[in-house]
Structures are given as C-alpha cells and as structure tokens.
Amino acid sequence: MPSLLLLAAGVLLLLIGVLLLAVSGIGGGKAGGIVLLGPIPIVFGGSSTKAFLAVFAALLLFFLVMAILIGGWGP
Numbered sequence: 001m002p003s004l005l006l007l008a009a010g011v012l013l014l015l016i017g018v019l020l021l022a023v024s025g026i027g028g029g030k031a032g033g034i035v036l037l038g039p040i041p042i043v044f045g046g047s048s049t050k051a052f053l054a055v056f057a058a059l060l061l062f063f064l065v066m067a068i069l070i071g072g073w074g075p
Contacts, residue, residue, distance in 0.1 A: 034058060
C-alpha cells in the first residue's frame with residue numbers, strides 16, 4: 001500500500017511540474033534550468049531569484065532522499 005501511495009504522489013508531482021512549466025512558458029520570459037550531477041546542482045539561465053529557488057529545491061530534494069534512505073522508510 002505505501003508503494004502505491006508513493007507512486008500516486010510521484011505522478012501528481014510530475015503533473016504539477018509539467019503544468020508549471022507550461023504556464024511559465026506562456027509569459028515568454030527567459031528560460032533556465034538545473035542539472036544535478038550527484039549532489040551538486042548546476043543552475044543556468046533565468047534570474048538570480050530563480051537560481052536561488054532552483055538550488056534550494058535541489059538541496060531540499062537531496063536531504064529528503066537522504067532522510068528516506070537513512071531513516072529506513074525506503075526499500
């Protein structure tokens with residue numbers, strides 16, 4: 001049952017991310033992105049606020065994955 005719940009949460013987050021990308025493309029603003037090489041985020045393009053938020057999101061994701069693996073919640 002927890003696996004099904006995690007799968008549903010992952011699909012929901014994926015859909016939300018795709019929708020946010022689609023909405024942000026409508027404004028015609030500058031594009032940017034983030035590439036994760038292990039725990040090191042590489043941010044390119046966009047404004048400094050977007051870069052800060054991207055690095056913050058990458059670090060949050062990293063710590064959540066570590067908490068799941070170390071906390072024994074994972075497989």
